[in-house]
Amino acid sequence: MRKSIVTDYDNICFFCGRPAECEHHLIFGRGRRKLAEEDGLKVPSCNNCHNMGQIIGRIHDNQMAERLSKMLGQAIYEGKIGSREDFRTRYGKSYL
Numbered sequence: 001m002r003k004s005i006v007t008d009y010d011n012i013c014f015f016c017g018r019p020a021e022c023e024h025h026l027i028f029g030r031g032r033r034k035l036a037e038e039d040g041l042k043v044p045s046c047n048n049c050h051n052m053g054q055i056i057g058r059i060h061d062n063q064m065a066e067r068l069s070k071m072l073g074q075a076i077y078e079g080k081i082g083s084r085e086d087f088r089t090r091y092g093k094s095y096l
């Protein structure tokens with residue numbers, strides 16, 4: 001499993017600081033999760049913040065949170081891996 005390039009604290013929920021129980025891939029959907037895994041574009045999360053808590057407080061099924069997740073993923077990609085054009089080629093679109 002690839003290490004996150006977003007945070008070194010892989011036991012702590014990126015969103016709330018409680019112990020992590022799963023990983024959230026910043027970019028997901030349509031086979032993109034696999035690419036995010038390869039690129040390390042993922043963060044540790046607790047189950048509540050990921051997809052089990054109230055919708056307003058979690059990342060999934062929350063339209064704006066999901067959009068911001070992808071934007072953050074792309075911003076980190078562009079900061080550490082490649083250009084916007086590289087991102088667009090690899091992920092099939094740009095979120096920024």
Ligand SMILES: [Zn+2]
Pocket residue numbers: 013014015016017018045046047048049050
């Ligand atoms: Zn959390």
Ligand SMILES: [Zn+2]
Pocket residue numbers: 023024025028050059060
């Ligand atoms: Zn997720």
